[in-house]
Amino acid sequence: MSSRELGASLGLTDAQIRKDLALFGSLGQSGRGYQIVDVLKRLRQMMGRDQVWPIVVVGIGNIGRAITSYGPFKREGFDIVGVFDIDSKVVGTKSAGRTVRAMSDLRATIVEHDVRLGVMTVPKESAQGVADELIAAGIVGILNFAPKRVSAPRGVSIVSVDFTVSLEQLAFQVWWTGHTENGVDGGAFES
Amino acid sequence: MSSRELGASLGLTDAQIRKDLALFGSLGQSGRGYQIVDVLKRLRQMMGRDQVWPIVVVGIGNIGRAITSYGPFKREGFDIVGVFDIDSKVVGTKSAGRTVRAMSDLRATIVEHDVRLGVMTVPKESAQGVADELIAAGIVGILNFAPKRVSAPRGVSIVSVDFTVSLEQLAFQVWWTGHTENGVDGGAFES
DNA sequence: CCATGTGAATGGATTCACAGCT
């Protein structure tokens, strides 16, 4: 596939594609374009995406259940090795086939599976406390769904998902489109 | 508050803050800084965020329920005026105090409340179909939670939330941090 | 001939630095 084709399907110019890919070495063949399967493999290797990441999910409310039953994670190399909740009424029940365990089991699971990533779907009141527990147990990356900033020591990454921000982004695009008759350039991920 | 303080708390330079705010007019006072409450009010007005957006939610599974019970939407000016599902077993039940309605009621609700935004939390198989229904009923912005690209005609905005992307972002940050001993600059939304 | 990889040119955004206001 040529950089032109690749770019067209991603909404980028051919030069952009070449410049970016060239950063990772000479992945194409002059006159022939890119062997995309090989390129993907190379990129995945070089960006640490050729491994399976074990993850834990803490907080089995609506979002927690949605996460545990979310198929695409597996295919993208994420393996849920434990789901946890504080609430003793929830502990012992099943979520997407997995038994919910008590927080007291957290550390053992993390150590056993060498887990580095945790998904946190808890109420905002518990967010910082649970984050601290995760970090104390050895987690170095947290995907946070609570609408609350969580602080963590250097060396621990936090990525937050805030539905409100996404909805605001959408409202702005709609407003702007109606306001100017010009669409918003959503970039590569517009749809 | 001065541009320096504002910048520090957002991870930006003072010059950046001043340049950006100046785009919207002279919102600060020389020698005194910015009156943030006023500035926020001005910005909200100028960016169409001083109105309440009625929204509908389609698909009352785990994510749909999470959305309907998500408090911050209300505070940020989004008002859920209807929740819908295809499944007749779900129709008539309650989600966060709201009765789930049949898809046949969708258009009437949208017209009645002049709804322009829809949140779509349906399986990926139904995503395009439901999107088409929403658009046909007059929706011009869709927040899509299905792990599937949805196409829409010009003039309709789509914002997709893909948990996998967020988790990949996190995994990359963690990997990069461990790989280089340098943290990743997460920008303004790092935590 | 076709398409990459890459220096050079371009353009837009960030930073500098300071006149002017409080």
Added chain:
DNA sequence: AGCTGTGAATCCATTCACATGG
């Protein structure tokens, strides 16, 4: 003095354009 708003300088990403390789 403290701080804004803004031209000028600087930086950096994108685009251009072409020498080189298949």
